[in-house]
Amino acid sequence: MTTMQEVAKRAGVSKATVSRVLSGKGYVGSAARERVLQAIEESGYRPNLLARQLATQQSQTIGMVITNTLYNGSYFSEMLSHAAQMAENCGRQLLLADGKHSAAQEREAIAFLLDLRCDAIVIYPRFLTPDELDEIVMSHRQPIMVLNRRLRHNVSHCVYTDHHAASASAVSQLIALGHRDIAFITGASGSPTAVERLSGYKEALGQHGIAVDPARIVEGRWTPDSGAQAVALLLARKVAFSALVASNDNMATGAIKQLHDAGIRLPRQVSVIGFDDIPTAPFTVPSLSSVKAPVTEMIKETINKLIFMLDGGDFSARSAFCGQLIVRESVTTGPFYPF
Amino acid sequence: MTTMQEVAKRAGVSKATVSRVLSGKGYVGSAARERVLQAIEESGYRPNLLARQLATQQSQTIGMVITNTLYNGSYFSEMLSHAAQMAENCGRQLLLADGKHSAAQEREAIAFLLDLRCDAIVIYPRFLTPDELDEIVMSHRQPIMVLNRRLRHNVSHCVYTDHHAASASAVSQLIALGHRDIAFITGASGSPTAVERLSGYKEALGQHGIAVDPARIVEGRWTPDSGAQAVALLLARKVAFSALVASNDNMATGAIKQLHDAGIRLPRQVSVIGFDDIPTAPFTVPSLSSVKAPVTEMIKETINKLIFMLDGGDFSARSAFCGQLIVRESVTTGPFYPF
DNA sequence: TTGTATGCGTTATCAC
């Protein structure tokens, strides 16, 4: 690899001059500039970004922590693609780290990105508690944004959707359509998102004077298979339901398959609604409606906020970026089979 | 940020000793080691990986070039997730760069990763020609792997699927099932993959003595919408077909919607088959079969090969990694609605 | 077993 030193020698100048030509900072004679450019051309010189990052103390990278097995799907695919694109547009590079299967590993992933001297970090947490995330945000000088969690203290450092409200709203819509027997498939236990969606379901029922029937609630594990199993269990219990709310689209898909196999006509006999893990779900899956959060907007706001801070935006100043950010969800009906 | 120097001072030793403790290389007294570890603990020291990379001339990163708008989907999502996971398992970090919308930008992305001193690079090309890729592979000392393209000279540096054969095989299966009027939706013009799948279709027809009817071939743009439009065009032409092959699952999905809307019974009146861009497609889309390439295996082999080279594997030696790698595709029928 | 010195390839601060 040819270095700046060699370019300097070839051009008959010093490293400093070469550096000035490349950065465009500082004065440099047009004659010298010409020779330097030619030397660069001839030698095929390429700057070593690692050295530059070390010298400038800026890596121009944004780190992102996501559990790898989780973002295997179009939800995170969309998130990643937008994040990477926006980062590049601002001259930054996106760095990925796997949160893996525990809080310890999630901590490790963050530490790793920090060791790499990322200028900022985005976390889509799975195991870390809001309290610990609050502490992490405060104990580092790098800007850190947390997705899908509501932080107590650093409200301006998190972006989340109100799963409770969205779920309640969806269930209310079903009730408005005349449904009273509404079954519910929850997400994996331990997931805050699952808890919120379930509580929204219960609240909506309560508000309309409908009793919550434990027999109509089944637990799934976010997967299509578990959604199918949940329906099998509901059918085995012989409880009636004219509508079914699954806590994500994956489970809704499995549920629909199982209902169909059981000879139940969709959406005539049972209406099914899911949540946003598969943006294209309402389009490809018959009889499915879905509550979708604008993932795109969410990640865009997040990256924008980070860039704003990195570029010296005064964080405590009065600004559009200083408030908290809550993304609203809404029910989407696909064009394939209307709900 | 506390540096190694500060840790050394606190422990009453030199930087070198601290370095030895951290790396585990070289001798170090147990007394000194103890003091160093304590000093690290107390100061909350974290190594600067940038500095380490510069000093060791090894970044421990693998760069990956993909067109961002292209990998917005579960196909690339799966690829990325596995790549990132495998890289981490081998102590490496995955670095993403966007190939964007032209050959020049694809070249730029590669150069950027090289400037970052990636130890190796994976390219899923969109615009660069096999010939230029061949040259890129040869003109760099870093191991470079090319996905989904067949290189003339560096056969051991590429992994690809035989789209022609897979397409021919799928069409042959349809013919074996009794179909003779088979329509075809090609991918976007300019895509080598699209060309190969079309030629496979033509060959299969020819082998069974069926004439290729240009009226039964329509061009799409890989999107569901374009698939729907293609079907509309076919119907407008009033050509009969009992089977439809779409060059990817996205278009197949749109096609199915359009056929359904036109009152055509699926799969009774028309059988639809697509190709692998949506791994879950046969599961969620009714009446769809799909030709799937094992993306997971593909990327795993690729990363393994790279790691093998990085870890000093003799590239010209007799080894499982030295031959070329062709991934076989096969027709998959989803459990949702049998084909 | 430990410390010293030098190198990695830049940037940035000075004098000149």
Added chain:
DNA sequence: GTGATAACGCATACAA
């Protein structure tokens, strides 16, 4: 305008 020279934080060959 330009050129030494000192950081940047760590690794490592060599000396002690």
